[in-house]
Amino acid sequence: MTIKIYGVPYSTCTARVLATLAEKEVEDYELVPVDLSVGAHKKPEFLKMQPFGMIPVLQDSDLTIYESRAMARYISDKFESQGTPLFGKTAKDKALVNQWLEVESQNYNPCVSSIVYQLVFAPMHGRQGDETVVKQQLEKLEKVLDIYEAHLSKNKYLAGDFFSLADLSHIPYTFYLVNMAKKGDGITSRKHVSAWWEDISSRASWKTVTAKMNAKA
Amino acid sequence: MASLKVYGKPYSANVTRVLTTLAEKNVDDYQIVPIDLLTGGNKTPEYLKLQPFGQIPAFQDGDFTLYESRAIARYISDKYEGQGTALSGKTEREKALVNQWLEVESQNYNPCAGKIVFECVFAQILEGRATNEAVVKEQLEKLGKILDVYEAQLTHHKYLAGDFFSLADLAHIPVTNNLINVAKKGELFSSRKHLNAWWEDISSRPSWQKVLQIIQAGQQQQ
Numbered sequence: 001m002t003i004k005i006y007g008v009p010y011s012t013c014t015a016r017v018l019a020t021l022a023e024k025e026v027e028d029y030e031l032v033p034v035d036l037s038v039g040a041h042k043k044p045e046f047l048k049m050q051p052f053g054m055i056p057v058l059q060d061s062d063l064t065i066y067e068s069r070a071m072a073r074y075i076s077d078k079f080e081s082q083g084t085p086l087f088g089k090t091a092k093d094k095a096l097v098n099q100w101l102e103v104e105s106q107n108y109n110p111c112v113s114s115i116v117y118q119l120v121f122a123p124m125h126g127r128q129g130d131e132t133v134v135k136q137q138l139e140k141l142e143k144v145l146d147i148y149e150a151h152l153s154k155n156k157y158l159a160g161d162f163f164s165l166a167d168l169s170h171i172p173y174t175f176y177l178v179n180m181a182k183k184g185d186g187i188t189s190r191k192h193v194s195a196w197w198e199d200i201s202s203r204a205s206w207k208t209v210t211a212k213m214n215a216k217a
Numbered sequence: 218m219a220s221l222k223v224y225g226k227p228y229s230a231n232v233t234r235v236l237t238t239l240a241e242k243n244v245d246d247y248q249i250v251p252i253d254l255l256t257g258g259n260k261t262p263e264y265l266k267l268q269p270f271g272q273i274p275a276f277q278d279g280d281f282t283l284y285e286s287r288a289i290a291r292y293i294s295d296k297y298e299g300q301g302t303a304l305s306g307k308t309e310r311e312k313a314l315v316n317q318w319l320e321v322e323s324q325n326y327n328p329c330a331g332k333i334v335f336e337c338v339f340a341q342i343l344e345g346r347a348t349n350e351a352v353v354k355e356q357l358e359k360l361g362k363i364l365d366v367y368e369a370q371l372t373h374h375k376y377l378a379g380d381f382f383s384l385a386d387l388a389h390i391p392v393t394n395n396l397i398n399v400a401k402k403g404e405l406f407s408s409r410k411h412l413n414a415w416w417e418d419i420s421s422r423p424s425w426q427k428v429l430q431i432i433q434a435g436q437q438q439q
Contacts, residue, residue, distance in 0.1 A: 051366045052325060065313050067320035074313045095283055095292045102285030105323055107270060147269045 003029035005071075006049065007056030008036070009212035012116070012172035013068035014056040018212065019168055020072040022205035024083035031212075069101065072165055084205075086165040096159040100166030103158075108148075111141040112173045119181040138183060145186045145193055152192035157200075167200050175201060175210075221247035224264070225273030226254070227435040230334075230391035231286040232274045233428050237387055238290040240424035242301035249431075254343065287319065287388060294384055302424075304384040314378035318385035321377075326367075329360040330392045337400035357402070364405055364412055371411035375418075386419050394420065394429075 003026070007014030021029060034040045034055050042053045050057045050066045057064060058071045060078075065071050076086040087094045114137045118129035151158070158166045174197060178184030188194050200206070221244070225232035239247060252258040252273050259271045268275040268284045275282060276289040278296070283289050294304040306312040333356045336348045370377065377385045393416060397403040406413045419425070 051369060052321070052363070063310050063313065065317050067317050067324065069323075070313065070316040070320045073316045074309075077309065077312065091292075091295065092281055094295070095281075095288065098288035098291050099283055099285050102288045102323075103270070106285065110328075144270075150269065 001028045001030055002061050004032050004059040005029055005056055006032045006034050006046075006059070008033055009209060009215075011036075011055055012113070012176055013054075015172040015175075015209050015213070016068040016169060017056050017058065017071045017075070018209045019171060019205050020075045020086070020165070022208045023086060023168060023203075024075055024079040026075065026079055026083070069105065069169060072169070076165055084163060086163075086168065088159060088162055088164055093159060093162070093164075097164040097166045100158040100164075101169055104166060104169045107144050108141075108170060109173060111137045111144060112177050115141070115183055116173055116176045116181050119183065120176055134183075138186070141186055145190055148196075149190040149193050152196050157196065163200065163203070167196070168205075171200055171206055172209075175206075220277075220279045222250050222277040223247060224250045224252045224267060224275040224277075226251055227428070227432045229254075229273050230331075230395055231272070233391040233432065234286040234388060235274050235276065235289045235293070236428045236431060237390055237424050238293045238304070238384070240427045241304060241387065241422075242293055242297040244293065244297055244301070287323065290384055290388070302382065304382075304387065306378060306381070306383060311378060311381070311383075315383045315385045318377040318383075319388055322385065322388045325363050326360075326389060327392060329356045329363060330396050332356045333360065333402060334392060334395040334400050337402075338395065357405070360405060364409055367415075368409040368412045371415045376415070382419065382422070386415070387424075390419055390425055391428075394425075 005014065005017055005021075007017070009015060009018060009031070018031070021027075034046065036055070040046060041050070041055055046057075047053055049059070049064050052066070054066070056068055056071065057066045058074065059065075060074075065074055072086075087097045115134050118131075118134050118137075122129045155161065157163050158170075174187065178187055178197070186193075187197050221239075223232065223235055223239075225235075227233055227236065227249070236249075239245075252264055252275075254273065258264060259268070259273055264275070265271055267277070267282050270284070272284070274286055274289065275284045276292070277283075278292075283292055291305075304315075306315045333353055336350075336353050336356075340346050340348055367377075374380060376382050393406075397406060397416070406416050
């Protein structure tokens with residue numbers, strides 16, 4: 001197998017990549033665990049691959065790529081002819097997928113990842129979560145979700161009537177928001193956002209990722 | 218008249234990210250439709266139909282509407298693939314590295330640099346409050362560490378994705394201009410040899426020089 005993914009399934013960003021591999025029906029890869037608890041991601045050998053000291057990292061023969069969204073794009077391009085088409089069919093489809101990938105990156109993820117960090121990852125590392133930050137970010141998220149609700153009342157998925165990388169990119173952190181941080185009210189109280197969440201999180205690709213998360217627990 | 222429209226104002230780094238991309242692809246035939254944050258032009262029902270998050274820029278190609286400057290830049294780069302500078306890399310490998318550094322800009326560089334610029338330049342104008350110096354100090358420390366990684370990368374490569382200028386480098390230009398020339402945090406760059414050389418190079422490109430003229434013309438109109 002030429003593809004190696006350095007990371008762990010319970011890492012949201014690693015999960016984004018694993019879900020992409022599953023959507024593209026790619027099974028021939030090796031998941032190389034990185035022990036965050038001993039600071040493996042800050043050691044010199046790791047920093048040679050990922051100089052910012054973060055997981056995940058992808059290696060494909062002599063190509064090393066980091067940043068999970070870039071890794072997902074690479075997988076989507078490399079395996080374009082198999083699995084789910086993750087960028088739609090036309091140039092306009094692709095543009096809208098890119099737009100909603102940026103919305104996830106710029107508007108959605110900063111709020112959700114902050115909440116998940118304070119309530120799930122900080123305590124995991126023995127730190128107290130900041131309730132003020134959580135409150136502020138939940139307020140911001142409410143406004144963002146109102147826009148998603150309006151959009152999803154007219155579109156089955158974010159970029160239109162087709163599942164894409166834009167929807168997929170939301171799954172890992174939203175899963176943590178709803179199931180671990182227990183702050184999923186914003187999602188479940190909105191009819192169309194809730195339906196969208198049920199749909200995308202029931203996909204076979206996401207189930208393979210949660211199975212891996214549970215296997216490692 | 219132009220079928221391409223960019224909604225926003227040139228004082229916005231996100232707007233100029235799009236204008237610079239148009240310039241790199243030798244696309245002149247477009248219209249800037251002014252949307253002014255200072256007068257709430259981004260909160261009108263008409264504008265919110267184009268960009269429901271109330272942010273600038275928005276973009277139209279005929280009746281096709283798009284928002285998020287990095288997505289708009291990708292669209293322009295794809296549509297005008299056959300002209301101007303090749304911005305997305307030629308091989309699978311190059312494309313992957315361009316995408317990687319676009320994400321580094323998005324996830325690591327811009328959050329820090331953007332916060333510093335906001336505190337130093339926009340907090341007063343947009344929120345009527347003084348600069349939060351504690352936030353600036355914290356973000357400067359974070360950004361310093363990030364720029365050390367850039368310095369190491371640029372010691373071995375002329376540009377971020379390799380030996381070719383790409384959208385990854387371009388994406389950094391507007392906020393870096395604000396950081397150095399408006400927020401006056403140029404020492405972050407002048408103290409790092411290869412980072413500084415990279416900045417000198419990419420900010421001297423005709424595309425950015427053209428956009429600077431648009432920014433200056435915009436300032437004179439206000």
